[in-house]
Amino acid sequence: MTITLLGLSSADIAAIGLTLRLAAATTVVLLLLSLPLAWWLASSRSPLRAPVSALVTLPLVLPPTVLGFYLLVLMGPDGPLGGFTQAMGWGLLSFTFTGLLIGSVVYSLPFAVQPLRDAFEATGRRPLEVAQTLGATPWQAFRSVALPLARPGLVTAGVLTFAHTIGEFGVVLMIGGNIPGRTQVVSTQIYGHVEGMDYASAHTLALVLLAFSFAILLALALLGRRRMRVLP
Amino acid sequence: MSTLDLSLRLSRGGFSLAADLELPASGITVVFGTSGSGKTTLLRAIAGLEPDARGRVVFGGQVWQDDDAGAHMPVWQRRVGYVFQESSLFEHLDVRGNIEYGLRWQGSAQCEPGALVDLLGIGALLDRRVDTLSGGERQRVAIARAMAVQPKLLLLDEPLAALDFARRDEIMAWLEALRDRTGTPMLYVTHSLEELARLADRAVVMVEGRVAACDAPDLALRAAGMTAAVDRLARLRSA
Numbered sequence: 001m002t003i004t005l006l007g008l009s010s011a012d013i014a015a016i017g018l019t020l021r022l023a024a025a026t027t028v029v030l031l032l033l034s035l036p037l038a039w040w041l042a043s044s045r046s047p048l049r050a051p052v053s054a055l056v057t058l059p060l061v062l063p064p065t066v067l068g069f070y071l072l073v074l075m076g077p078d079g080p081l082g083g084f085t086q087a088m089g090w091g092l093l094s095f096t097f098t099g100l101l102i103g104s105v106v107y108s109l110p111f112a113v114q115p116l117r118d119a120f121e122a123t124g125r126r127p128l129e130v131a132q133t134l135g136a137t138p139w140q141a142f143r144s145v146a147l148p149l150a151r152p153g154l155v156t157a158g159v160l161t162f163a164h165t166i167g168e169f170g171v172v173l174m175i176g177g178n179i180p181g182r183t184q185v186v187s188t189q190i191y192g193h194v195e196g197m198d199y200a201s202a203h204t205l206a207l208v209l210l211a212f213s214f215a216i217l218l219a220l221a222l223l224g225r226r227r228m229r230v231l232p
Numbered sequence: 233m234s235t236l237d238l239s240l241r242l243s244r245g246g247f248s249l250a251a252d253l254e255l256p257a258s259g260i261t262v263v264f265g266t267s268g269s270g271k272t273t274l275l276r277a278i279a280g281l282e283p284d285a286r287g288r289v290v291f292g293g294q295v296w297q298d299d300d301a302g303a304h305m306p307v308w309q310r311r312v313g314y315v316f317q318e319s320s321l322f323e324h325l326d327v328r329g330n331i332e333y334g335l336r337w338q339g340s341a342q343c344e345p346g347a348l349v350d351l352l353g354i355g356a357l358l359d360r361r362v363d364t365l366s367g368g369e370r371q372r373v374a375i376a377r378a379m380a381v382q383p384k385l386l387l388l389d390e391p392l393a394a395l396d397f398a399r400r401d402e403i404m405a406w407l408e409a410l411r412d413r414t415g416t417p418m419l420y421v422t423h424s425l426e427e428l429a430r431l432a433d434r435a436v437v438m439v440e441g442r443v444a445a446c447d448a449p450d451l452a453l454r455a456a457g458m459t460a461a462v463d464r465l466a467r468l469r470s471a
Binding site for chain 2: 126131136
């Protein structure tokens with residue numbers, strides 16, 4: 001049975017499954033959100049650009065516990081988001097998968113926005129001007145030129161978001177708790193093992209996480225090298 | 233005969249552009265001037281690429297811009313071809329993809345890129361990646377891409393500046409062939425007297441953001457007070 005697989009318990013397996021689901025959902029949501037945001041940051045001349053840029057980078061330097069704390073307050077029964085979700089009859093988001101998803105999106109925001117913004121800035125305005133003189137509307141030019149040219153940035157953003165969400169701990173603990181099967185992800189499960197002095201289980205799961213994260217970053221590095229070899 | 237009528241104003245930082253012109257829409261009109269004289273800005277404003285430009289642009293009776301009447305036709309509806317100084321090919325498409333790019337937005341107004349490809353001698357390049365092309369090849373592909381959508385007016389911004397002398401001669405020959413075969417009027421920006429001497433049917437001389445003269449090349453240079461340039465032009469032509 002799965003219980004003996006690599007020495008992982010069924011709770012471990014559930015935590016891995018939930019972690020992968022959370023990371024995948026976060027990546028999808030975040031890419032959709034980051035595309036317009038990164039585009040705006042790369043091309044806008046608005047005075048709001050600097051403060052928005054700083055805001056987007058904030059999760060990079062804040063302790064995850066601070067982020068998680070604010071999100072918990074926001075989603076709680078007295079918070080504005082909590083009040084809204086209760087009024088809509090959805091209940092509270094804290095200690096749910098949706099709550100975790102929102103937390104992960106905020107937590108990984110800079111990892112998705114920055115590579116996309118760099119890619120859009122590297123492309124510059126010129127190819128879009130060319131496209132428009134050839135009859136493309138700005139939206140058509142974005143889809144047929146800016147987006148394909150930014151594909152390396154899009155891949156980097158996706159991979160980094162996925163990997164970063166896998167490694168999330170502080171935010172999850174603050175807003176998700178550590179509920180088996182619902183909000184217990186790999187990182188919090190490892191924490192649980194260590195707290196319970198079950199070092200053997202902690203070792204196994206930690207090794208899985210380490211190997212997985214290394215494999216992702218290795219793939220990204222190899223991908224980047226191949227891309228460079230293709231260019232002149 | 234149709235004309236290009238324009239009256240454009242633009243100020244940005246320490247630079248201001250004030251251009252009033254009425255040009256016949258035929259042959260090659262060379263916009264000549266030193267760098268910083270506003271040639272490129274004028275060309276971009278005609279294409280609709282300078283959102284801060286104010287005034288009027290009417291081409292062949294069609295109003296492209298008239299700020300008094302609140303009219304502004306966006307770039308993608310003006311049907312101008314634009315060739316930039318660096319060829320600015322789409323790096324994610326091959327040569328064929330670049331040339332055919334504009335056709336997908338054109339609806340029924342299809343043309344036959346085959347004839348154009350022959351005219352510019354790029355048939356053998358169609359399946360190449362654009363980053364494997366030489367500078368001269370890139371510019372030819374860029375010209376073919378702009379011409380494929382059958383523009384009413386072709387705008388060229390120093391298209392030879394990034395090329396060596398041998399390539400310049402070659403591209404100028406392609407441009408002359410293009411003018412003679414398609415009849416598309418061209419507005420050609422340069423600071424090179426060689427290109428002016430060879431290509432210009434008429435010249436617009438720009439000085440510090442203003443149109444100093446618009447006439448036959450030698451007359452325009454004389455009217456703008458560029459006497460040394462007039463002599464060199466005469467020598468280039470007799471050579």
